[in-house]
Amino acid sequence: MTRFKVGDRVKILPVVATPFVGLEGTIHEVLPHDRNITTLDRYTVVFEWGEKQSFYDAQLARVEIQK
Numbered sequence: 528m529t530r531f532k533v534g535d536r537v538k539i540l541p542v543v544a545t546p547f548v549g550l551e552g553t554i555h556e557v558l559p560h561d562r563n564i565t566t567l568d569r570y571t572v573v574f575e576w577g578e579k580q581s582f583y584d585a586q587l588a589r590v591e592i593q594k
């Protein structure tokens with residue numbers, strides 16, 4: 528089972544060098560690993576300006592929406 532679902536808000540973690548570190552986006556697509564290895568699940572994240580990028584599970588952290 529994947530850790531995130533479509534619509535979840537996430538933050539890009541500084542696990543690897545990427546210009547997206549620290550930015551927040553929304554899960555657009557979930558691509559579970561075929562052998563159920565959670566850290567190898569991939570997610571397509573869409574940013575507020577419309578760009579989409581793919582990240583591994585370990586590169587993402589959930590963002591709690593403030594009420």
